[in-house]
Amino acid sequence: MQIYSLELLEKYRRIPTTTISDALDLLDIKGVVVGLKPIIDDVKIVGPAFTVKETPRKTSISEFRVTEALDLAGPGAVMVFDVEGYVEASTWGGLASLSAKAKGVEGVVVNGAVRDIDEIKRIKFPVFARAVTPVTGKGRIATLSINTEIEIDGVKINPGDLVVGDGNGIVVIPCEKVLEVLRIAMEIEEKEEKIRMLIISGKTAVEAERELKTKI
Secondary structure, three states, rough: OOOOOOOHEEEEEHOOHHHHHHHHHHOOOOOOOOEEEEOOOOEEEEEEEEEEEEEEEEOOOOHOHHHHHHHHHOOOOOOEEEEEOOOOOEEEEEHHHHHHHHHHEEEEEEEEEEOOOOOHHHHOEEEEEEEEEOOOOOOOEEEEOOOOEEEEOEEEOOOOEEEEOOEEEEEEEEEEHHHHHHHHHHHHHHHHHHHHHHOOOOOOOHHHHHHHHOOO
């Protein structure tokens, strides 16, 4: 698993995904996974990706290897499950969340469905998903690979890429671009703070744009 310094992770924790998305745009990097929403409010996750590739099909329960993946994921990791957008059965639930939280997993992202959201909310474990359903994935979802490259809606996610999630959604930063994206995102944040101060001081949005030569 890619190791990032605590200082870097904390800097990313202070930056919204909207700003990171803008930084990715400037570098022409496709890194926003659209349509995944947090199960709990006021959530922020930042950590290296631990990926799991799954597929929906009639299968044996032994091919549902969520606990195996959970056992391999390290503390601080963001587990990212690609279930190909399948939402008719869940790949993640309450007991898995409880185990992940106890292990120190940063959060879970599911390109598919989850269940037991009352329990997930009660223990306040960060989970992002495309949908919620009571139906189990056992016998309906098979694990194809663990900690290999996956792709969700055109966004390639490799083990160790940095995953950031908040109320706006999920962004993925390729590990080799983490420092560059952070630098650009911090510059964007600095400029936006100047805009806020101008507006608070009485300037209109148009005046603030003109003064700082930028677009709001």
